[in-house]
Amino acid sequence: MGDNYAHPYLANSKKDIDEMLEYLGISSIEELYSDIPDEIRFKGQLKLPHYQSEFELMEAVKKKLSKNITTREVRSFLGGGVLDIYMPAIQDEILRRTEFYSAYTPYQAEASQGTLQSMFEYQSLICELVGMDVANCSLYDWATGVGEAALMASRITKRTKFVYTAAIAPNREDVLKNYVAGANLELEIVPYDETTGKMDIAKTKALLDDTVAGIYIENPNYFGIIEDELDEIIADAHAKGVRVVVGADMNSLALLKPPGEYGADIAIGEGQSIGGGPLNFGGPLLGILAMKYNKKESRQMPGRIVGKTITPNEGEVAYANTLQTREQHIKRERATSNICTNEALVALSCAIHLTLLGPQGYKETAETMYLSAHHVTKELDKIGVKRVFNSEFFNTFTLDLKIPKDKKQEFTQFMLDRKIFPGIPYSFDGENYDYIVTTSYLLCEKDLDDFVKAIGEWRK
Amino acid sequence: MYRQAKYDEPLIFELGKKGRRAHLSPRCDFSRDDIKIPENMKRITPPDLPELHEGEVMRHYVHLSQMNYCVDTNTYPLGSCTMKYNPKVNETIARSEKMMYLHPNQPVETVQGILEVLYDLQMSLGELAGLPHTTLQPPAGASGEYTGLALIKAYHVDNGETQRDEIIAPDSSHGTNPASTVLNGQKLIEIKSNEDGRVDIDALKAAVSDRTAGLMLTNPNTLGIFEKDIIEMSNTVRDAGGLLYYDGANFNAIVGKIRPGDMGYDVLHFNLHKTFATPHGGGGPGSGAVCCNDILEPYLPVPTVNHDMDKDYYYFDYDRPKSIGKVHGYHGNIAVALRAYAYIAALGEIGLKNTSDQAVLTANYAMRKMEKIDGLRLSHTSAIPRKHESVLEATPFLRNHDVSGMDIAKMLISRGLHAPTVYFPLIAHEALMMEPTENENKERIDQYVQVLEEEMDKARKDPDYAHQAPKWTSIGRVDDAYAIRNLTLSWKMMKEKQEE
Numbered sequence: 001m002g003d004n005y006a007h008p009y010l011a012n013s014k015k016d017i018d019e020m021l022e023y024l025g026i027s028s029i030e031e032l033y034s035d036i037p038d039e040i041r042f043k044g045q046l047k048l049p050h051y052q053s054e055f056e057l058m059e060a061v062k063k064k065l066s067k068n069i070t071t072r073e074v075r076s077f078l079g080g081g082v083l084d085i086y087m088p089a090i091q092d093e094i095l096r097r098t099e100f101y102s103a104y105t106p107y108q109a110e111a112s113q114g115t116l117q118s119m120f121e122y123q124s125l126i127c128e129l130v131g132m133d134v135a136n137c138s139l140y141d142w143a144t145g146v147g148e149a150a151l152m153a154s155r156i157t158k159r160t161k162f163v164y165t166a167a168i169a170p171n172r173e174d175v176l177k178n179y180v181a182g183a184n185l186e187l188e189i190v191p192y193d194e195t196t197g198k199m200d201i202a203k204t205k206a207l208l209d210d211t212v213a214g215i216y217i218e219n220p221n222y223f224g225i226i227e228d229e230l231d232e233i234i235a236d237a238h239a240k241g242v243r244v245v246v247g248a249d250m251n252s253l254a255l256l257k258p259p260g261e262y263g264a265d266i267a268i269g270e271g272q273s274i275g276g277g278p279l280n281f282g283g284p285l286l287g288i289l290a291m292k293y294n295k296k297e298s299r300q301m302p303g304r305i306v307g308k309t310i311t312p313n314e315g316e317v318a319y320a321n322t323l324q325t326r327e328q329h330i331k332r333e334r335a336t337s338n339i340c341t342n343e344a345l346v347a348l349s350c351a352i353h354l355t356l357l358g359p360q361g362y363k364e365t366a367e368t369m370y371l372s373a374h375h376v377t378k379e380l381d382k383i384g385v386k387r388v389f390n391s392e393f394f395n396t397f398t399l400d401l402k403i404p405k406d407k408k409q410e411f412t413q414f415m416l417d418r419k420i421f422p423g424i425p426y427s428f429d430g431e432n433y434d435y436i437v438t439t440s441y442l443l444c445e446k447d448l449d450d451f452v453k454a455i456g457e458w459r460k
Numbered sequence: 461m462y463r464q465a466k467y468d469e470p471l472i473f474e475l476g477k478k479g480r481r482a483h484l485s486p487r488c489d490f491s492r493d494d495i496k497i498p499e500n501m502k503r504i505t506p507p508d509l510p511e512l513h514e515g516e517v518m519r520h521y522v523h524l525s526q527m528n529y530c531v532d533t534n535t536y537p538l539g540s541c542t543m544k545y546n547p548k549v550n551e552t553i554a555r556s557e558k559m560m561y562l563h564p565n566q567p568v569e570t571v572q573g574i575l576e577v578l579y580d581l582q583m584s585l586g587e588l589a590g591l592p593h594t595t596l597q598p599p600a601g602a603s604g605e606y607t608g609l610a611l612i613k614a615y616h617v618d619n620g621e622t623q624r625d626e627i628i629a630p631d632s633s634h635g636t637n638p639a640s641t642v643l644n645g646q647k648l649i650e651i652k653s654n655e656d657g658r659v660d661i662d663a664l665k666a667a668v669s670d671r672t673a674g675l676m677l678t679n680p681n682t683l684g685i686f687e688k689d690i691i692e693m694s695n696t697v698r699d700a701g702g703l704l705y706y707d708g709a710n711f712n713a714i715v716g717k718i719r720p721g722d723m724g725y726d727v728l729h730f731n732l733h734k735t736f737a738t739p740h741g742g743g744g745p746g747s748g749a750v751c752c753n754d755i756l757e758p759y760l761p762v763p764t765v766n767h768d769m770d771k772d773y774y775y776f777d778y779d780r781p782k783s784i785g786k787v788h789g790y791h792g793n794i795a796v797a798l799r800a801y802a803y804i805a806a807l808g809e810i811g812l813k814n815t816s817d818q819a820v821l822t823a824n825y826a827m828r829k830m831e832k833i834d835g836l837r838l839s840h841t842s843a844i845p846r847k848h849e850s851v852l853e854a855t856p857f858l859r860n861h862d863v864s865g866m867d868i869a870k871m872l873i874s875r876g877l878h879a880p881t882v883y884f885p886l887i888a889h890e891a892l893m894m895e896p897t898e899n900e901n902k903e904r905i906d907q908y909v910q911v912l913e914e915e916m917d918k919a920r921k922d923p924d925y926a927h928q929a930p931k932w933t934s935i936g937r938v939d940d941a942y943a944i945r946n947l948t949l950s951w952k953m954m955k956e957k958q959e960e
Binding site for chain 1: 464469471472473480481482483484485486488489490491492494495496497498500501502503504506507508509510511512514517518520521522524525526527528529530531532533536538541543544545546547549551552553555556557558559560561562563564565566567569570571572573574576577583584587588590599600601602603605606610635636637638639640641642643644645646648686688690691716717718719722723731733737739740741742743744745746762784785786787788789790791792793794795796798801802803804805806807808809810811812814815817818820821822824825828829844845847869870873878879884898899900901902904928930933934935936937938939940942943944946947948949950951952953954
């Protein structure tokens with residue numbers, strides 16, 4: 001390389017460059033930088049790698065990544081919002097079509113019907129799952145979804161307080177706090193009942209009044225509990241003009257009533273776990289946001305939305321970005337959100353996955369998750385290991401292990417030696433750790449029994 | 461000649477029949493009779509998901525894909541979007557099993573490989589920025605802007621200057637700049653650009669005060685013009701107690717040649733999907749890595765990825781009491797970061813510098829050829845070279861022939877060439893914002909300009925030809941107003957409308 005410029009990622013050879021320079025009437029590319037003050041030009045050597053051939057690159061990256069231990073090399077009981085899933089071969093075959101992945105945001109609708117129709121289908125599939133009318137084309141992840149939903153509730157109600165469940169994932173809580181800081185929203189936390197793990201009805205109602213913009217509920221909540229006593233809370237919220245935001249585990253909705261059917265105004269969640277993509281160490285993910293259609297309030301949604309339209313000349317069906325006057329490229333400081341680049345390809349991936357599953361596959365995988373989790377708790381019960389909360393759950397439960405802080409690393413290693421990622425540690429008392437355990441549909445009965453056995457051995 | 465595929469492709473919901481399957485679920489060892497959901501929480505109506513066999517699913521998506529224009533179709537010179545070729549090896553690397561199957565809550569000792577990659581990428585980005593501290597957590601450019609502005613805000617608050625709530629940005633800025641400012645609870649002070657398309661220094665001097673939190677400025681700016689007075693601007697803002705934010709959307713102009721840290725900037729975001737060639741994905745995912753200097757480092761999002769040199773051990777540091785918190789549920793778009801890492805490793809220092817050289821050369825070459833076309837003119841000034849992009853105005857053409865910048869864009873699409881970015885920045889009129897990148901060679905640009913001339917010739921003779929463009933795409937020009945009048949945003953809304 002060097003001065004002759006030849007590299008697979010660079011289109012022009014030295015000869016091309018000379019011809020273009022000649023056309024421009026200059027003798028070197030440097031002249032195009034001549035308006036830049038010399039004092040800020042960088043003249044040193046950068047601490048960057050030397051260029052590599054493709055073979056060398058592949059080998060080098062492979063060597064580095066080989067130090068990782070994957071969820072396929074051990075048995076993973078990790079959830080928390082993202083989950084190890086199986087992506088059918090056809091799914092990646094479609095995603096590797098350059099027509100999809102190397103396209104830009106579909107601003108020129110006539111040349112982008114592929115992206116636009118698939119995004120319309122994605123929005124539609126999400127609406128089917130959550131029981132809503134309109135979904136956007138994606139947010140970054142579930143966590144930023146909580147933040148966007150809080151801001152949206154505030155814009156709709158013109159109120160500045162937001163209430164949320166204490167049974168929220170810590171990472172989602174952190175992002176929520178950050179997202180609403182700019183708008184100065186006041187946050188209040190609703191406690192959960194220490195026995196059932198469900199939201200405390202009386203305390204929740206006491207917190208709701210006409211200064212509250214919205215309330216955020218997770219269902220099942222972060223500890224895995226199915227919130228099945230929401231009627232009173234939601235009725236009270238609506239009576240006080242409070243918007244109800246439900247963050248749902250998207251797999252659970254194969255078995256559980258969708259948020260749109262029990263009064264949620266806005267539904268959010270994570271799309272990775274229903275086919276958005278592999279875990280990828282937590283990103284890219286797929287933030288889901290959907291709501292009941294309301295002429296005024298739906299215009300407060302953040303992000304891109306695709307609508308159905310026609311071509312006036314031919315009268316044909318077409319799809320296009322719509323309600324764009326909500327967005328930053330038009331409204332700038334008055335936009336409903338600053339989001340521009342979203343997670344479109346992950347949304348496409350999710351749409352393909354749901355299409356491949358169909359209603360039956362969607363239900364079966366959820367049932368397997370449910371049954372695997374319940375098999376584990378039943379077996380653990382036999383050896384005297386209890387759950388922290390006694391309520392119904394889907395595929396996640398909180399295991400009462402009370403591992404002292406100074407033993408946590410030992411426990412991790414103990415489990416790793418048995419090829420197990422045992423779940424996400426969570427401390428209720430700041431001293432000891434319980435574990436939030438989630439079962440995917442990729443674990444067989446032996447994996448589950450090995451987990452039970454390992455927990456039993458640890459307790460001895 | 462160009463003909464985009466055209467199918468009357470039904471919605472996926474309109475395809476298939478009850479009982480067909482495209483995929484079998486893994487075997488389940490347990491009896492489904494044991495499922496006990498609380499009665500009031502049971503799902504009664506299953507979701508209306510499609511039922512197709514695998515081959516039909518493939519056909520549907522192949523049809524859709526063929527109705528899409530992409531970087532690998534032909535020239536895609538969207539200004540400020542930096543539509544580069546996405547190296548295929550990066551797609552292969554990103555699909556390593558050792559990458560895909562990593563849960564973000566895994567023990568840190570099981571993810572040493574990916575942490576090393578992230579750490580090395582942070583170092584490389586910091587080096588290019590001239591700002592040594594990096595977070596990869598922001599999942600997109602706008603998120604990076606928000607993060608950077610939040611760092612600035614935290615810095616002022618920490619110094620007891622809570623009144624510093626104004627972010628100054630020029631009227632040529634990207635739309636995300638003001639939107640991110642507002643999201644961060646800051647006030648936008650927009651200043652005008654001068655006749656040369658640069659920031660008006662006097663306007664900047666008049667705008668700064670003890671309420672100034674910072675200046676947000678991309679350089680080169682959205683006209684492709686370098687803000688040559690950046691040092692004076694930087695001093696002006698700094699003297700007033702403010703900090704400087706660099707919007708890295710235009711970084712492809714300066715890779716390895718100028719470092720924002722050396723220009724006086726305190727913080728920047730990169731768009732890894734622009735400068736470092738990760739795919740745009742039809743709208744995302746991207747990544748908005750943020751780099752900053754020592755004074756802003758304490759406020760970076762938690763956790764940071766660190767390296768213990770003695771033990772050669774990578775770890776997350778959560779113990780950061782001054783941190784702004786988290787901007788993403790986990791650690792950002794890691795699979796995107798891995799692609800960017802591979803891109804940097806493939807090009808190395810020399811290659812990256814050559815990238816900017818070629819991006820700037822092709823931009824100037826295209827611009828000088830296009831400005832000669834009757835009906836187009838270069839915005840603001842013709843006297844100075846541009847960097848990675850330029851903005852041409854079609855105002856003379858609109859005035860003389862009633863053919864707009866958008867019409868010109870659509871005619872290009874008819875010919876299988878993607879249009880430049882239209883109608884941005886807002887300080888140009890009938891804007892066509894052209895950024896060929898280093899991915900276009902001389903003959904591709906020659907061809908692009910020739911087609912543009914041919915199409916504008918046709919429009920001169922028959923303006924209606926332009927108004928009806930594009931032809932040969934899968935559909936003709938769409939009615940945006942109809943979409944809003946008859947809002948149909950999902951299959952569910954469609955079904956309800958059909959029933960009415």
